[in-house]
Amino acid sequence: MSLPRRALVTAAGAFAAALALTGCGSGATGASADLAPAKGSTAPNGTVVNLSPNQNRVTTPKVDAIAALVPEEIRKKGTLSVVDSLGSTPPLDFYADDDKTVIGVEPDIAYLIGDVLGLKVEINSGSWENIFVGLDSGKYDAGLSNITVTEERKEKYDFATYRLDILGFEAKKGSGLKVTGAKDLAGKSVGVGTGTNQEKLLISWSEENVRNGLKPIDIKYFSGTEFYLALSSGRIDVYVGPNPSLAFHVAQTGETEIVGTYSGGGADVLGKIAATTHKDNGLVKALNGAINEVIKNGTYGQVLKRWGLDNEAVKTSEINPPGLPKPKQ
The missing domain is CATH 3.40.190.10 (Periplasmic binding protein-like II)
Incomplete structure (x- = not known):
């Protein structure tokens, strides 16, 4: 893709x-x-958008109380494996002018989450379908790829919202x-x-x-x-x-x-984009806590502003809010 x-x-x-x-x-x-x-x-x-690999990304300190919410297996390896469906989709995720560095609002938010949790973030790119295959298999810890919360997806995945859809x-x-x-x-x-x-x-x-x-x-x-x-x-x-x-x-x-x-949720639901993880694997509370921390300390707003997405900010991160309804049978 x-x-x-x-x-x-x-x-x-x-x-x-x-x-x-x-x-x-x-x-x-x-x-x-x-x-x-x-x-x-x-x-x-x-x-003006910085297209170079030297992003000078917004950073934030680790918060021990939130980092303690990370499941032990992930905490021990010290990394947070994040997947997106890179399709050169500015300003979401796309290649910098070095042809290889992934930049955009999605990786910026992923790195902020990693900062709060004290984890090194690994960005992986794959097809849209392989995001969910990778989450199912445990290959990836979380997906940040403009993923909309839907009632159907909530059956298999947990969500921590971070942007309006x-x-x-x-x-x-x-x-x-x-x-x-x-x-x-x-x-x-x-x-x-x-x-x-x-x-x-x-x-x-x-x-x-x-x-x-x-x-x-x-x-x-x-x-x-x-x-x-x-x-x-x-x-x-x-x-x-x-x-x-x-x-x-x-x-x-x-x-x-x-x-x-x-x-994106239709007439009856306020659509929301969320960090996505496999259901009941224990990570969603840490993701939610990290996102709420960066909303509170202002670094989240700085990231949205640098990509021109100020109008898509959420006031708080929610876990598994109402999503796009299931299609009618």
Whole structure:
């Protein structure tokens, strides 16, 4: 699923050539960006993004009382094995300009957690599916990869929340679209990544429109960055994906805009992103305690600000809060 940055740069060059013909912008995985940002990139809040391997990350002291909550097996090895699904998805997780160092808000939060727990953090990258396979087998201790809390996942995993799950709707600048709910997309052609929570949202919205006598949503499926060319050529009217990566892309190009946001949990649940660990392995309380510590001491806010995600902050970390409901049978 992940690509070396050299391949991404090549893709970016080809993509730029296509843009000369079609007049649009660049990148996003199953809902995020597959093109590496350029030097001098800015986050949505105007912060200049450090793309070098020398991240000068925000750090925080160890807290013995919270570190004592770590299961003995993990405490003895002295490391916290964290997995993400690297797809070059700025500002979540992507390669620095050395082609190998993983940077972004997810690793930054993982390192903060490690600081509080007194553990060395090991970042591992794999496919989305292998995150859960690795958690199941015990290969990885925790997943930090924009993972949404869902009721179905709660049957197998424990969650400690650390960010709001906000979906974005991206369209060409000047489209006139405003998306607040299902009716706004009736009859529209909408791109989405397959197997994602946003796909489930679109399907439910399309069914709602039909029940209300409106046109269904014409759902189009994309992987990688294909959808940006579809947007620029008018083959789709809008794309829905995680707001962090879409907003980051908008800030880079100025050629598209976010025309609406929505909770990743749907209308009835405030969607939340969480550090994920295998159910009942004893680690979730330590993760929760560490996240609440960095929220309290302000380092969490500093990390979100450096990646332009101030608006996705949570006031407190929760263990296993209400998640996205199970699909109706």
